[in-house]
Amino acid sequence: MIISASTDYRLAAKKRLPPFLFHYIDGGAYAEHTLRRNVDDLAKVALRQRVLKDMSTLDLRTELFNEKLNMPVVLAPVGLTGMYARRGEVQAAQAADQFGIPFTMSSVSVCPIEEVTPAIQRPMWFQLYVLKDRGFMKNVLERAQAAGCSTLVFTVDMPIPGARYRDAHSGMSGPNAAFRRYLQAITHPRWAWDVGLHGKPHDLGNVSHYFGEPIKLQDYMGWLGNNFDPSISWKDLEWIRDFWQGPMVIKGILDAEDAKDAVRFGADGIVVSNHGGRQLDGVLSTTRALPAIADAVKSDLKILVDSGIRNGLDIVRMLALGADAVMLGRAYIYALATSGGAGVSHLLHLLEKEMRVAMTLTATRRIADITTDCLVKDK
Numbered sequence: 001m002i003i004s005a006s007t008d009y010r011l012a013a014k015k016r017l018p019p020f021l022f023h024y025i026d027g028g029a030y031a032e033h034t035l036r037r038n039v040d041d042l043a044k045v046a047l048r049q050r051v052l053k054d055m056s057t058l059d060l061r062t063e064l065f066n067e068k069l070n071m072p073v074v075l076a077p078v079g080l081t082g083m084y085a086r087r088g089e090v091q092a093a094q095a096a097d098q099f100g101i102p103f104t105m106s107s108v109s110v111c112p113i114e115e116v117t118p119a120i121q122r123p124m125w126f127q128l129y130v131l132k133d134r135g136f137m138k139n140v141l142e143r144a145q146a147a148g149c150s151t152l153v154f155t156v157d158m159p160i161p162g163a164r165y166r167d168a169h170s171g172m173s174g175p176n177a178a179f180r181r182y183l184q185a186i187t188h189p190r191w192a193w194d195v196g197l198h199g200k201p202h203d204l205g206n207v208s209h210y211f212g213e214p215i216k217l218q219d220y221m222g223w224l225g226n227n228f229d230p231s232i233s234w235k236d237l238e239w240i241r242d243f244w245q246g247p248m249v250i251k252g253i254l255d256a257e258d259a260k261d262a263v264r265f266g267a268d269g270i271v272v273s274n275h276g277g278r279q280l281d282g283v284l285s286t287t288r289a290l291p292a293i294a295d296a297v298k299s300d301l302k303i304l305v306d307s308g309i310r311n312g313l314d315i316v317r318m319l320a321l322g323a324d325a326v327m328l329g330r331a332y333i334y335a336l337a338t339s340g341g342a343g344v345s346h347l348l349h350l351l352e353k354e355m356r357v358a359m360t361l362t363a364t365r366r367i368a369d370i371t372t373d374c375l376v377k378d379k
Helices: 008-016 019-026 033-043 088-099 113-119 134-146 165-170 177-186 189-197 205-211 217-227 234-243 256-265 286-297 312-320 330-361
Strands: 062-064 067-069 073-075 125-129 152-155 248-253 269-272 302-305 325-328
Touching: 008 019, 008 330, 019 165, 019 177, 019 330, 033 286, 033 312, 073 088, 073 330, 088 113, 088 330, 113 134, 113 205, 125 134, 134 205, 134 234, 152 234, 177 189, 177 217, 234 248, 234 256, 248 256, 256 269, 256 286, 269 286, 286 302, 286 312, 312 325, 312 330, 325 330
Parallel strands: 073 325, 125 152, 152 248, 248 269, 269 302, 302 325
Antiparallel strands: 062 067
Protein backbone atom coordinates (compact mmCIF):
# COMPACT_ATOMS: atom_id res chain seq x y z
CA MET A 1 0.00 0.00 0.00
CA ILE A 2 1.33 3.43 -0.92
CA ILE A 3 1.76 5.54 2.20
CA SER A 4 4.42 8.11 1.37
CA ALA A 5 4.00 10.95 -1.08
CA SER A 6 7.75 11.46 -1.29
CA THR A 7 9.14 8.04 -2.19
CA ASP A 8 6.60 5.27 -2.69
CA TYR A 9 4.96 6.59 -5.84
CA ARG A 10 8.37 7.09 -7.42
CA LEU A 11 9.36 3.48 -6.72
CA ALA A 12 6.03 2.20 -8.02
CA ALA A 13 6.36 4.30 -11.19
CA LYS A 14 9.83 2.93 -11.80
CA LYS A 15 8.46 -0.60 -11.80
CA ARG A 16 5.50 0.17 -14.03
CA LEU A 17 7.03 2.43 -16.67
CA PRO A 18 9.33 1.51 -19.56
CA PRO A 19 12.80 2.85 -18.63
CA PHE A 20 12.82 5.52 -21.34
CA LEU A 21 9.76 7.17 -19.78
CA PHE A 22 10.83 6.75 -16.17
CA HIS A 23 14.27 8.23 -16.74
CA TYR A 24 12.87 11.04 -18.86
CA ILE A 25 10.81 12.30 -15.91
CA ASP A 26 13.27 11.26 -13.20
CA GLY A 27 16.52 12.55 -14.69
CA GLY A 28 18.38 15.84 -14.86
CA ALA A 29 21.15 17.54 -16.78
CA TYR A 30 24.83 16.64 -16.86
CA ALA A 31 25.84 14.85 -13.60
CA GLU A 32 22.51 15.79 -11.94
CA HIS A 33 24.04 17.74 -9.04
CA THR A 34 21.32 20.40 -9.11
CA LEU A 35 18.65 17.71 -9.37
CA ARG A 36 19.87 16.28 -6.05
CA ARG A 37 20.42 19.69 -4.43
CA ASN A 38 16.82 20.64 -5.09
CA VAL A 39 15.70 17.84 -2.80
CA ASP A 40 18.58 17.91 -0.30
CA ASP A 41 18.62 21.67 0.29
CA LEU A 42 14.88 21.77 0.84
CA ALA A 43 15.06 18.91 3.34
CA LYS A 44 17.59 20.90 5.36
CA VAL A 45 15.25 23.85 5.91
CA ALA A 46 14.48 23.80 9.65
CA LEU A 47 11.09 24.92 10.94
CA ARG A 48 10.27 26.31 14.38
CA GLN A 49 8.03 23.95 16.29
CA ARG A 50 5.44 25.74 18.44
CA VAL A 51 2.99 24.13 20.88
CA LEU A 52 -0.12 24.86 22.95
CA LYS A 53 -1.51 27.41 20.48
CA ASP A 54 -5.04 26.01 19.93
CA MET A 55 -4.66 24.77 16.39
CA SER A 56 -8.14 23.23 16.18
CA THR A 57 -9.00 25.27 13.07
CA LEU A 58 -6.82 25.36 9.97
CA ASP A 59 -7.44 26.92 6.57
CA LEU A 60 -5.30 25.83 3.62
CA ARG A 61 -7.18 27.92 1.07
CA THR A 62 -5.52 30.70 -0.86
CA GLU A 63 -6.05 32.85 -3.94
CA LEU A 64 -3.93 33.27 -7.07
CA PHE A 65 -4.82 35.61 -9.94
CA ASN A 66 -8.42 35.86 -8.70
CA GLU A 67 -8.76 32.07 -8.57
CA LYS A 68 -9.61 30.34 -5.32
CA LEU A 69 -7.39 27.33 -4.51
CA ASN A 70 -8.11 24.76 -1.82
CA MET A 71 -4.36 24.40 -1.28
CA PRO A 72 -1.41 26.54 -2.48
CA VAL A 73 -0.47 24.01 -5.14
CA VAL A 74 -0.61 24.06 -8.94
CA LEU A 75 0.09 21.02 -11.11
CA ALA A 76 3.06 22.05 -13.24
CA PRO A 77 3.34 21.67 -17.01
CA VAL A 78 5.04 18.39 -17.93
CA GLY A 79 5.70 17.38 -21.51
CA LEU A 80 4.33 14.01 -22.66
CA THR A 81 2.10 13.61 -19.58
CA GLY A 82 -0.21 11.49 -21.73
CA MET A 83 2.51 8.85 -22.05
CA TYR A 84 2.49 8.18 -18.29
CA ALA A 85 -1.16 7.12 -18.11
CA ARG A 86 -3.97 6.67 -20.62
CA ARG A 87 -4.79 10.20 -21.87
CA GLY A 88 -2.79 11.38 -18.88
CA GLU A 89 -3.42 15.11 -19.24
CA VAL A 90 -7.16 14.51 -18.96
CA GLN A 91 -6.79 12.33 -15.87
CA ALA A 92 -4.42 14.72 -14.11
CA ALA A 93 -6.56 17.76 -14.96
CA GLN A 94 -9.67 16.04 -13.60
CA ALA A 95 -7.89 15.14 -10.35
CA ALA A 96 -6.73 18.73 -9.89
CA ASP A 97 -10.18 20.03 -10.77
CA GLN A 98 -11.89 17.79 -8.23
CA PHE A 99 -9.44 18.83 -5.53
CA GLY A 100 -9.83 22.53 -6.32
CA ILE A 101 -6.43 23.50 -7.71
CA PRO A 102 -5.24 24.44 -11.23
CA PHE A 103 -3.75 22.08 -13.78
CA THR A 104 -1.19 23.51 -16.21
CA MET A 105 -1.06 21.94 -19.67
CA SER A 106 2.29 21.75 -21.44
CA SER A 107 2.39 22.97 -25.01
CA VAL A 108 4.06 19.63 -25.84
CA SER A 109 1.31 17.52 -24.30
CA VAL A 110 -0.07 14.31 -25.79
CA CYS A 111 -3.70 15.40 -25.43
CA PRO A 112 -4.60 18.63 -27.24
CA ILE A 113 -6.18 21.59 -25.49
CA GLU A 114 -9.56 20.81 -27.02
CA GLU A 115 -9.62 17.35 -25.41
CA VAL A 116 -8.80 18.47 -21.87
CA THR A 117 -10.78 21.66 -21.26
CA PRO A 118 -14.24 20.06 -21.78
CA ALA A 119 -13.36 17.44 -19.14
CA ILE A 120 -12.95 19.92 -16.27
CA GLN A 121 -14.94 22.69 -14.59
CA ARG A 122 -12.33 25.24 -13.51
CA PRO A 123 -10.14 27.09 -16.03
CA MET A 124 -6.95 25.34 -17.06
CA TRP A 125 -3.57 27.09 -17.12
CA PHE A 126 -1.46 26.81 -20.26
CA GLN A 127 2.33 26.74 -20.71
CA LEU A 128 4.34 27.87 -23.72
CA TYR A 129 7.97 28.25 -24.78
CA VAL A 130 9.48 30.90 -27.03
CA LEU A 131 9.96 28.95 -30.25
CA LYS A 132 11.33 29.79 -33.66
CA ASP A 133 8.01 28.78 -35.18
CA ARG A 134 6.04 31.89 -34.19
CA GLY A 135 3.11 30.59 -36.23
CA PHE A 136 2.73 27.67 -33.83
CA MET A 137 2.96 30.01 -30.86
CA LYS A 138 0.20 32.26 -32.22
CA ASN A 139 -1.98 29.29 -33.14
CA VAL A 140 -1.74 27.60 -29.77
CA LEU A 141 -2.26 30.85 -27.85
CA GLU A 142 -5.42 31.56 -29.85
CA ARG A 143 -6.69 28.06 -29.14
CA ALA A 144 -5.83 28.27 -25.42
CA GLN A 145 -7.65 31.57 -25.11
CA ALA A 146 -10.66 30.29 -27.06
CA ALA A 147 -10.81 27.25 -24.78
CA GLY A 148 -10.98 29.45 -21.69
CA CYS A 149 -7.50 28.87 -20.29
CA SER A 150 -7.06 31.47 -17.56
CA THR A 151 -3.34 31.87 -16.93
CA LEU A 152 -0.40 31.68 -19.31
CA VAL A 153 2.83 30.20 -17.94
CA PHE A 154 5.72 31.22 -20.14
CA THR A 155 8.84 29.05 -19.78
CA VAL A 156 11.99 31.05 -20.46
CA ASP A 157 14.82 28.80 -19.25
CA MET A 158 14.94 26.61 -22.36
CA PRO A 159 16.57 28.67 -25.10
CA ILE A 160 18.49 25.46 -25.76
CA PRO A 161 17.87 21.87 -24.58
CA GLY A 162 19.83 20.74 -21.54
CA ALA A 163 22.42 17.98 -21.73
CA ARG A 164 20.35 15.09 -20.39
CA TYR A 165 22.51 12.01 -20.71
CA ARG A 166 19.99 9.65 -19.19
CA ASP A 167 17.78 10.06 -22.26
CA ALA A 168 20.47 8.72 -24.57
CA HIS A 169 21.11 5.74 -22.28
CA SER A 170 17.44 4.96 -21.71
CA GLY A 171 16.23 5.00 -25.33
CA MET A 172 14.37 8.31 -25.30
CA SER A 173 17.00 9.47 -27.78
CA GLY A 174 20.17 8.11 -29.35
CA PRO A 175 20.90 5.22 -31.75
CA ASN A 176 18.12 2.67 -32.33
CA ALA A 177 15.89 4.59 -29.92
CA ALA A 178 12.59 3.51 -31.49
CA PHE A 179 13.54 -0.18 -31.39
CA ARG A 180 14.73 0.10 -27.79
CA ARG A 181 11.49 1.78 -26.75
CA TYR A 182 9.48 -1.00 -28.40
CA LEU A 183 11.40 -3.70 -26.52
CA GLN A 184 10.91 -1.84 -23.25
CA ALA A 185 7.19 -1.45 -23.86
CA ILE A 186 6.53 -5.14 -24.44
CA THR A 187 8.41 -6.03 -21.24
CA HIS A 188 6.16 -3.70 -19.23
CA PRO A 189 2.74 -5.20 -20.02
CA ARG A 190 0.62 -3.10 -17.66
CA TRP A 191 1.87 0.12 -19.24
CA ALA A 192 1.66 -1.41 -22.72
CA TRP A 193 -1.99 -2.32 -22.19
CA ASP A 194 -3.06 0.91 -20.51
CA VAL A 195 -1.10 3.46 -22.52
CA GLY A 196 0.64 1.68 -25.38
CA LEU A 197 -2.52 0.03 -26.69
CA HIS A 198 -5.43 2.04 -25.29
CA GLY A 199 -3.84 5.46 -24.85
CA LYS A 200 -3.51 6.35 -28.52
CA PRO A 201 -2.91 8.55 -30.39
CA HIS A 202 0.69 8.91 -29.20
CA ASP A 203 1.52 12.24 -30.72
CA LEU A 204 2.04 15.84 -29.66
CA GLY A 205 -1.60 16.84 -29.72
CA ASN A 206 -1.17 20.60 -29.84
CA VAL A 207 1.64 20.46 -32.39
CA SER A 208 -0.21 17.95 -34.57
CA HIS A 209 -3.30 20.17 -34.52
CA TYR A 210 -1.20 23.03 -35.89
CA PHE A 211 0.50 21.01 -38.65
CA GLY A 212 -2.59 19.02 -39.57
CA GLU A 213 -0.75 15.71 -39.30
CA PRO A 214 0.50 13.56 -36.41
CA ILE A 215 3.83 14.59 -34.86
CA LYS A 216 4.91 11.33 -33.26
CA LEU A 217 7.09 10.60 -30.24
CA GLN A 218 10.06 9.83 -32.47
CA ASP A 219 9.77 13.38 -33.83
CA TYR A 220 9.47 14.96 -30.38
CA MET A 221 13.14 15.46 -29.51
CA GLY A 222 14.06 16.64 -32.99
CA TRP A 223 11.16 19.09 -33.26
CA LEU A 224 11.96 20.61 -29.89
CA GLY A 225 15.67 20.81 -30.56
CA ASN A 226 15.12 22.55 -33.89
CA ASN A 227 12.60 25.02 -32.50
CA PHE A 228 14.12 26.34 -29.30
CA ASP A 229 15.28 29.89 -29.85
CA PRO A 230 18.58 30.99 -28.26
CA SER A 231 17.98 34.57 -29.43
CA ILE A 232 15.12 34.99 -26.96
CA SER A 233 14.96 38.28 -25.05
CA TRP A 234 12.31 40.23 -23.15
CA LYS A 235 11.23 42.02 -26.35
CA ASP A 236 10.18 38.66 -27.82
CA LEU A 237 7.55 38.38 -25.10
CA GLU A 238 5.98 41.78 -25.64
CA TRP A 239 3.55 40.72 -28.37
CA ILE A 240 2.44 37.81 -26.19
CA ARG A 241 1.85 40.13 -23.23
CA ASP A 242 -0.27 42.32 -25.50
CA PHE A 243 -2.15 39.37 -27.02
CA TRP A 244 -2.91 37.32 -23.89
CA GLN A 245 -6.04 38.48 -22.08
CA GLY A 246 -5.23 37.16 -18.62
CA PRO A 247 -2.47 36.70 -16.06
CA MET A 248 1.00 35.91 -17.42
CA VAL A 249 3.57 34.05 -15.34
CA ILE A 250 7.27 33.84 -16.25
CA LYS A 251 8.70 30.41 -15.40
CA GLY A 252 12.43 29.80 -15.04
CA ILE A 253 13.64 32.65 -12.78
CA LEU A 254 16.65 31.96 -10.53
CA ASP A 255 18.17 35.42 -10.08
CA ALA A 256 16.77 38.48 -8.30
CA GLU A 257 17.78 40.76 -11.17
CA ASP A 258 15.80 38.64 -13.63
CA ALA A 259 12.87 38.77 -11.22
CA LYS A 260 13.07 42.57 -11.27
CA ASP A 261 13.10 42.43 -15.08
CA ALA A 262 9.90 40.38 -14.92
CA VAL A 263 8.30 43.12 -12.81
CA ARG A 264 9.38 45.79 -15.29
CA PHE A 265 8.05 43.65 -18.14
CA GLY A 266 4.64 43.57 -16.48
CA ALA A 267 4.42 39.91 -15.49
CA ASP A 268 1.73 38.99 -12.99
CA GLY A 269 3.84 36.26 -11.46
CA ILE A 270 7.04 34.27 -11.71
CA VAL A 271 8.03 30.68 -11.06
CA VAL A 272 11.35 30.36 -9.28
CA SER A 273 12.61 27.30 -11.13
CA ASN A 274 15.71 25.55 -12.43
CA HIS A 275 13.53 23.24 -14.52
CA GLY A 276 13.87 20.49 -11.94
CA GLY A 277 17.63 20.37 -12.49
CA ARG A 278 17.07 19.48 -16.14
CA GLN A 279 18.77 22.46 -17.78
CA LEU A 280 21.99 23.90 -16.30
CA ASP A 281 23.65 21.68 -13.73
CA GLY A 282 25.50 23.51 -10.98
CA VAL A 283 23.02 26.36 -10.54
CA LEU A 284 21.38 27.13 -7.21
CA SER A 285 18.62 24.96 -5.91
CA THR A 286 15.31 26.80 -5.83
CA THR A 287 15.42 26.55 -2.04
CA ARG A 288 18.55 28.70 -1.99
CA ALA A 289 17.46 31.03 -4.79
CA LEU A 290 13.98 31.79 -3.46
CA PRO A 291 14.70 34.00 -0.40
CA ALA A 292 16.68 36.65 -2.31
CA ILE A 293 14.07 36.75 -5.06
CA ALA A 294 11.27 37.09 -2.51
CA ASP A 295 13.13 39.95 -0.83
CA ALA A 296 13.45 41.70 -4.19
CA VAL A 297 9.93 41.38 -5.66
CA LYS A 298 7.54 39.92 -3.08
CA SER A 299 5.36 43.02 -3.05
CA ASP A 300 5.26 43.37 -6.85
CA LEU A 301 3.96 40.04 -8.15
CA LYS A 302 3.01 36.52 -7.14
CA ILE A 303 5.87 34.09 -6.55
CA LEU A 304 5.52 30.40 -7.31
CA VAL A 305 8.33 27.88 -6.97
CA ASP A 306 9.05 24.36 -8.18
CA SER A 307 11.88 21.79 -8.15
CA GLY A 308 12.52 19.39 -5.28
CA ILE A 309 9.05 19.50 -3.71
CA ARG A 310 8.00 15.98 -2.80
CA ASN A 311 5.59 16.27 0.16
CA GLY A 312 3.38 18.58 2.18
CA LEU A 313 6.17 19.53 4.53
CA ASP A 314 8.19 20.77 1.55
CA ILE A 315 5.26 22.97 0.54
CA VAL A 316 5.24 24.64 3.96
CA ARG A 317 9.00 25.12 3.78
CA MET A 318 8.75 26.86 0.41
CA LEU A 319 5.96 29.13 1.63
CA ALA A 320 8.06 30.05 4.66
CA LEU A 321 10.95 30.92 2.33
CA GLY A 322 8.78 33.41 0.46
CA ALA A 323 6.60 31.62 -2.11
CA ASP A 324 2.88 32.26 -2.50
CA ALA A 325 2.31 28.76 -3.93
CA VAL A 326 4.22 25.82 -5.35
CA MET A 327 4.15 23.93 -8.62
CA LEU A 328 4.36 20.13 -8.52
CA GLY A 329 5.84 18.23 -11.45
CA ARG A 330 7.64 14.96 -10.82
CA ALA A 331 5.64 14.17 -7.68
CA TYR A 332 2.31 14.08 -9.46
CA ILE A 333 3.69 12.33 -12.56
CA TYR A 334 4.96 9.45 -10.38
CA ALA A 335 1.45 9.13 -8.91
CA LEU A 336 -0.20 9.41 -12.32
CA ALA A 337 2.06 6.71 -13.76
CA THR A 338 1.25 4.40 -10.88
CA SER A 339 -2.52 4.77 -10.54
CA GLY A 340 -3.77 7.30 -13.07
CA GLY A 341 -6.04 10.10 -11.88
CA ALA A 342 -6.82 8.18 -8.69
CA GLY A 343 -3.13 8.26 -7.84
CA VAL A 344 -2.97 12.03 -8.37
CA SER A 345 -6.05 12.50 -6.16
CA HIS A 346 -4.53 10.30 -3.47
CA LEU A 347 -1.28 12.25 -3.63
CA LEU A 348 -3.06 15.59 -3.26
CA HIS A 349 -4.91 14.35 -0.19
CA LEU A 350 -1.62 13.10 1.28
CA LEU A 351 -0.06 16.51 0.69
CA GLU A 352 -3.00 18.17 2.41
CA LYS A 353 -2.65 15.93 5.47
CA GLU A 354 1.09 16.55 5.61
CA MET A 355 0.53 20.29 5.37
CA ARG A 356 -1.96 20.15 8.21
CA VAL A 357 0.57 18.41 10.44
CA ALA A 358 3.27 20.95 9.59
CA MET A 359 0.95 23.92 10.08
CA THR A 360 -0.33 22.61 13.39
CA LEU A 361 3.18 22.15 14.75
CA THR A 362 4.38 25.53 13.50
CA ALA A 363 1.27 27.30 14.86
CA THR A 364 0.17 28.65 11.48
CA ARG A 365 -3.60 28.62 11.08
CA ARG A 366 -3.74 30.18 7.61
CA ILE A 367 -1.51 30.16 4.55
CA ALA A 368 -0.76 33.84 5.11
CA ASP A 369 0.67 32.95 8.53
CA ILE A 370 3.42 30.83 6.96
CA THR A 371 6.27 33.34 6.82
CA THR A 372 9.96 33.55 7.62
CA ASP A 373 8.94 33.60 11.30
CA CYS A 374 8.40 29.84 10.90
CA LEU A 375 12.05 29.27 10.09
CA VAL A 376 14.87 28.51 12.50
CA LYS A 377 17.26 31.40 12.00
CA ASP A 378 20.93 30.68 11.44
CA LYS A 379 23.09 31.61 14.40
